[in-house]
Structure formats: structure tokens, C-alpha cells
């Protein structure tokens with residue numbers, strides 16, 4: 001690996017007590033190419049602009065994918081949460097977008113080296129983290145539609161503040177109405193920018209109506225719950241944890257996977273199956289809907305306080321966080337910050 005260090009750190013320009021999500025970037029980045037049928041020598045270079053041709057095919061046809069994971073400061077080490085699982089998903093996304101996969105060893109080695117070099121950028125406070133954003137884009141320059149022969153893999157990192165400054169605030173969701181996020185056989189299970197492009201207009205309209213995010217229903221019957229924009233979704237009904245099964249339209253979240261593993265371990269009944277919005281409304285009416293929450297790397301657990309579907313509005317757990325939601329949050333963040341034992345081998349630990 002080649003490492004070119006920045007001449008001076010920009011760390012002093014950043015107010016670490018007032019960090020928003022993904023607005024400041026650490027001093028270095030990973031950047032290397034795929035060509036001649038292989039990934040070339042990895043490089044870490046100073047963070048900065050890159051120069052590309054306006055004919056670069058990913059600008060025109062969107063052949064690109066990304067990942068998102070986090071590193072946490074524990075006092076004497078930095079913990080990266082489930083890099084192997086993120087690598088596995090990285091390669092699955094690559095496969096769907098015809099992008100060459102990357103060996104696990106290389107993926108983890110470059111991330112570890114970047115986080116180690118920029119370890120001063122991992123914020124110190126509870127609830128804060130260094131967000132790690134690996135991504136790949138096709139770099140061949142042409143306007144014909146075909147699979148690119150060359151790619152660039154990059155990793156940038158961004159210090160992020162506590163997602164919840166005043167406790168876990170429940171979000172308000174509205175169902176997708178006329179829009180769908182992904183169709184069967186489409187890109188829904190790949191972490192690729194196109195899915196986000198599709199979600200922008202519906203998300204704007206939801207915000208305009210006073211809701212935090214869109215609750216996506218399936219594209220065929222407009223009935224089965226899929227996920228929430230940047231999060232997977234779970235319901236607790238009559239003591240059972242229910243989350244939509246991964247049917248090809250839903251992004252396989254690492255946090256979702258962690259919640260399922262914990263719930264099973266705690267002896268909670270878990271069902272991964274199709275769940276309709278009508279079932280959730282019915283459970284709300286008969287009093288068996290206990291909790292609803294989103295899962296994702298950014299917020300870990302995001303309690304859902306309200307769901308609007310056409311003329312129907314349901315309030316979940318009086319708009320407050322539920323006991324199980326809080327327990328998942330405490331357990332996962334406890335493992336991330338090294339306060340609880342890493343019982344599942346989820347942590348890649350870098351000693352300082």
C-alpha cells in the first residue's frame with residue numbers, strides 16, 4: 001500500500017462539539033483503480049478533489065455502489081463495527097451492478113489503515129463516531145451503454161455527532177402512496193445511488209406534509225411494508241419481533257441483522273415475513289402493536305412514533321420509545337463503544 005500524508009491536518013478547522021452528519025471529512029482517503037482485470041496497488045492520499053472526464057460512464061448510467069459503516073472511540077482503542085458483514089454486502093451490491101468484487105482482506109486492510117492514519121478524527125464523545133464511506137464507480141469514458149472495463153474504489157471518512165442529542169426521538173412516517181422504491185428483480189437489495197435518486201421526490205413530498213420519512217410499501221400490491229428510506233423496519237406485535245423478509249426489494253441491513261441475532265439470543269420470538277400495512281393498523285386498533293422502529297448504521301435504532309396511511313393515522317406506544325427498542329439501542333451501542341463484551345465477534349479493534 002502506498003501512503004502519501006497530508007502536509008498539514010485540517011482537524012483544527014472542525015468544531016467537534018457541533019458535528020452534523022457527513023459534512024466534514026478527515027485528512028486522508030483511500031483511492032485506487034481496477035484495470036487490466038485486477039485491483040491495482042491501494043493508495044491512501046490527502047483528501048481532495050479528483051479529476052475525471054465528463055464522459056465517465058458512471059455519470060451517465062449510474063454504475064456505482066457504496067457502503068456505510070462506523071468506527072467508535074473507546075478510550076484506548078478504536079472499534080470498527082462488523083466490517084466483514086459490510087464487505088459481504090459490498091460484494092453482493094457489486095455483483096448486481098456488474099462491478100468487480102473485492103477480496104475481504106483488501107477491503108478491510110485499506111479501511112483499517114485509513115482509520116488508523118486518521119485516528120485523531122474519531123470523535124471522543126458518547127454517541128459520536130467516524131462514519132466510513134467506501135464506494136466504487138465505473139470510470140471508462142464512453143457514451144455507449146455497456147459494462148465498464150475500469151473502476152475506482154474510494155473510502156472517505158466523516159466525523160459525526162450524536163444522532164440523538166435529547167434521547168431517542170420517535171419519527172413520523174407516511175406510506176409511499178403513488179411511488180415505489182424498488183421492484184422485484186430491480187436494484188432494491190443493492191446499496192446503489194439509483195435507489196436514493198428514486199426516493200428523493202417522495203421524501204420531499206413527505207417532508208412537505210410534515211413527516212420525517214417515507215414508509216415504503218411493495219410495488220405490486222401497494223400493501224406489504226418494505227423499509228424506510230435509509231433504514232429497515234421492525235414491529236413488536238404481541239411480544240413478537242416482526243420484520244419484512246428480504247425478498248429482493250429490501251436492502252439487507254447490517255443493523256437489522258444485528259437486531260435479529262440479539263432478539264433470538266434473548267429468547268424473543270422473531271418472524272421475518274411479509275407484513276402488510278393493514279396488519280399493523282389492525283394490531284394498533286386491537287392494542288397488540290407495542291413498538292415500531294427503524295434500524296440503520298446512522299441512528300442504530302430509530303423509534304417510530306406515528307404512521308400515516310391514506311386517511312388512517314396510528315400512534316405507536318404513545319409516540320414514545322419502547323422498552324425493547326431502547327434495549328436493542330443500549331446493547332448495540334454498548335458493544336460498539338466497548339462497554340459490553342463483543343459476544344458475537346462484531347468488532348474489529350484497533351489499539352491506539
Ligand SMILES: *Cc1c(COP(=O)(O)O)cnc(C)c1O
Nearest residue numbers: 230231232251253254255296297
Ligand atoms: C444502508 C441502508 C439501510 C441500513 O443498512 P445498515 O447496514 O443497517 O446501515 C437500509 N435501507 C437502505 C435503503 C440502505 O441504503
